[in-house]
Amino acid sequence: MKLTQEQLAQFDRDGYLFFPALFSPEEIKVLTDEVPRLFVDRRPENVREKDSDAVRTNFAAHMYSAVFARLARHPRMVEPVKQLFGEGVYMHQFKINGKVAFDGDLWQWHQDYGTWKADDLMPEPRAMNIAIFLNEVNEFNGPLMFIPGSHKLGVVDADHDTTTTSYPLWTIGHDTIRKLVERGGLVAPKGPPGSLIVFHACLVHASTANLSPWDRWNVYLSLCAVSNHIRRFKRPEYIAHRDFTPIECLPDDCLLRDYDVSLPWKDGTPEEALHPMPRAA
């Protein structure tokens, strides 16, 4: 898994790369079989929908689930990001995100780096988002929509929206979106389970409601260049991680074979991970 010159140029221009079916159905089944077990737990890592008990987002499964811990060290996912940054990366955020059939809510236009900068004091947008499809993503179940090239503008002014959805978000105004779309258009990568998108921390994205009868679960990871680690521990550690050790990849078959991984939160979330902390170093 080495990006070609063409892929590097494409990433630079568009701000994302799409790899349909990068993981096999067998590999994805290992992950989807684990998800229901994660969601029954009454852990702070499970964030539920505004109007129901359904889990909308699970955070930090790689800290207490062996299969997701192995995914977090998968070379097909980690190596391209290391190549793009030219240095080691650590896991800034790890989540399983649902836009469930009929009820899955929309996400307004935003950049992820807006939050990382404002809340976590991440110095530069040298962090990358990864989306891995656990279900087929089609035009009906609320695919991610990107504005290609919008990452080039750096951080765009945004307003803190705490009302639209269950999760507060720095959202971008209509005039800015209009201008960005005039220049770059819109895309919505669609594909089978196991597809993977790498996208820039500043790429502007949104997704609409899911009215279809098809769930749309994604694993979302944010990998941050080690030298660019966050400087403030304001958000709970299960949302913004505080361990900056570079990820060491497992072999390519790590989802299908049982490699040893550490699971530090296996017996529960440590008390200090739930609260803001003065920075240690």
Place this chain on the structure above:
Amino acid sequence: MKLTQEQLAQFDRDGYLFFPALFSPEEIKVLTDEVPRLFVDRRPENVREKDSDAVRTNFAAHMYSAVFARLARHPRMVEPVKQLFGEGVYMHQFKINGKVAFDGDLWQWHQDYGTWKADDLMPEPRAMNIAIFLNEVNEFNGPLMFIPGSHKLGVVDADHDTTTTSYPLWTIGHDTIRKLVERGGLVAPKGPPGSLIVFHACLVHASTANLSPWDRWNVYLSLCAVSNHIRRFKRPEYIAHRDFTPIECLPDDCLLRDYDVSLPWKDGTPEEALHPMPRAA
């Protein structure tokens, strides 16, 4: 404009027919130039958004706007419906419907005949919906989604939803939708301005929010077989019309040339059209 045997069979199987770019850009421009003039009027025919002053739906423009009155008599639209029913048709409902950029709301799964039967006592689903695209419809601006073949079930049980959107609607439950989609899948016809969809009164449809910077305005017409006229005048006449005279088509160039049409509501909506009425005949 005569439907072929293949088109008739396709309509019977799927419940809809799609004609991309049936009207030319020049013809559509005549309509879109008229829309802003309609929307400034403080008439009951303009229904505004829940949270803003923006018009979401304009009703009955064909009763007071010459260009829309000519559209209401257009042979490319009316003749196929007459052919499908084998008799004359009258205008049951005429509206211009907006799903505006960024703010356009979603419509839950529903059948239009549910409302016509419950509110208007329309005897049979012998009425047809027509959607004419005033803007390009793409995957980003909330296209109509259909469940092909769902018209075959007749009227499906529904609940009266008065909370989700600005317009009360008989919406269909998740289990029913799941079963219908398993059998028929989902489609969302997309195309340039001037495209036209004919769809069955019982075809189950929905549309998602419009997060894109592109407005999506449609003209929606419901043409009812004359013998199947409504039996109750509960809804205001600008929503459910009470004149069952069969439509007489104008020539094919009626959007580009100035044919004479009657505009009975030109000077305002008549008082009796705003209220329920005991049936005359």
